[in-house]
Amino acid sequence: MSSLPVQRAVPRHRICVMPGDGIGIEVMEAALPVLDALGLPCELVFADIGWECWRREGNTVPQETWDRIASCDAALLGAITSKPPREAEAALPLSLRGTGHAFVSPVIQLRQRLGLYANIRPVTDVLGEGRYRFTVIRENTEGLYAGLDFARIPAEFEPVLSGREASGAPWRRAGPDDATMSVRLQTRHGLSRLFRFAFEYARSQGFDRVTLADKPNVLRHSGAFAREILESVAADYPDISHHIDNVDAVALWMVRRPERFGVIVAENMFGDILSDLGAGVMGGLGLAPSANIGDAGAYFEPVHGSAPAYAGLNKANPSAMFLTIAMLLEHLGYRREAAAIQSAVAETARSACRTYDLGGNASTREMAAAIIARSADKAAGRLVSGFALNEEK
Template structure:
């Protein structure tokens, strides 16, 4: 397997090396291709990502990604939006469940996955900025809605065979369209489903996270709900994600570049390490993925944690501890 390794900016430069310690400890036949992409590159060259970078990534099987700083500059184009479009990574998959010894803000058991459409919606990149007004076009297509619904149904078949479709169809016609396409796909796949308005979902997901299994929604709603879900699960530093297409895949922690703690060695690497687990699952190395999951549980059970979880250990130390157990 050939992996493009993109640490990116901020704490990405710390959590990705920790994740690579774990990957290397497995002894797999993997070629790693390092790439410098992101805000740091943009400041130096005027380009955060180049056509050559895209070409190199397309020569790899998948991407292990850290984090990106996106400055409030109209000349800066989002790296992740471009990667998702260029590689057609239409499904953003984010699993959430409690980890050992992690203090949670809510009680009860939960284990759910948010399946977010990843290439259109409010992040379609069709925007206009004028002196007195700004416009962002929300694009929701049948193709985009059908394939994300199919991906969610395929996941639901491996779990509890139930789907929650999240939308704002009471206000947005584009969401009525998304809802209708998703319900049609669910019926075709014999998957039971229910619907939830996004504001009601944001409320109920905190109060009753155990009610949900597979959740499918549009790009912006999925972005917001998954960060909320990370709080339920104990923090952004614990939550991995996969960006999946029919040919390529990109795996990343859901947290950002966290410039406030970058360089301190205090960033939690568990989300990046669990992203490696998701990558190995995608590649068919299920046994190795479960080895990583068990090692993470063991380290958490031993209270070897970074400051965000109340510990005093460094990013590198936690990575080494997990690598030692895989």
């Protein structure tokens, strides 16, 4: 009797992997084997992005990369190198210099082109005993980073500013070239989708509190606008409390009593600052993962930089990349495997096998190998300590 042909599993998910620059490449190479160790049916599609693309062709995100991103379910991004305009221009081939090529951050391009309006930064007590667990959700497209940043006062704003000056405003200027101006733009559409995302995230992660970090006592009208929208959205989530706190007070209490928070949501600049503070609360950028989510796309990246001075030294902490992969896997539905990685990272970071930034002397590859081994053991034995295994989606 003839045997039946072996039926091989078709990959369920395609992940676009963009290693990036500097230590981004090293931690990516060290961490990716965890997917095979966990036996996950994922196909990896590699694509170029970042500084070397710029140096080669004057474009940080080539069209082929956009095509590969579009063919995948999600993207995993390594750290990216960015430099000021003069240095960026000098790095181009001679044939491209002075031809109008402008360096645009790949991160900004991805967020804008893919409509990724929510930046998610979990803050967990990786180095301690699980005392706190909260998440900062930052708006990605509006606020003070909306691009309304002017080197001189636009003519359209002159009547407003001149009227304020005439009524006794404390600033003084000689004319439109004697000042710069940045505008905080917030729209009902942008805030509504951000707040709804924050409440949905809180519910899915078991948080019972959403805090808007703003400055309504100073930014009175835009603060009142955000409050009205927050209260309207919150009415649909009676099981989750909502609060509005001054952003400076939130920063203080993140350091003093991080356990008081669940989801912190903020406009672009406030969220940018608070999310990096959250990394400091955790123990450093080497432990900080992130996700960028939209209605029809997502990419995931550790938030440390490319650190060119450390590239090739095999000493960068790979933990943030592992925790970023865990976020990606949870997004794709592999919640148990994600929790296994999270728990493995926490145990390894508290063990003797840890990198220099955590007080150890392990190399990138050594710490990564330890995390991978623990991840596989935990996933196989269904033994994950320190992180809840909520399999309900």
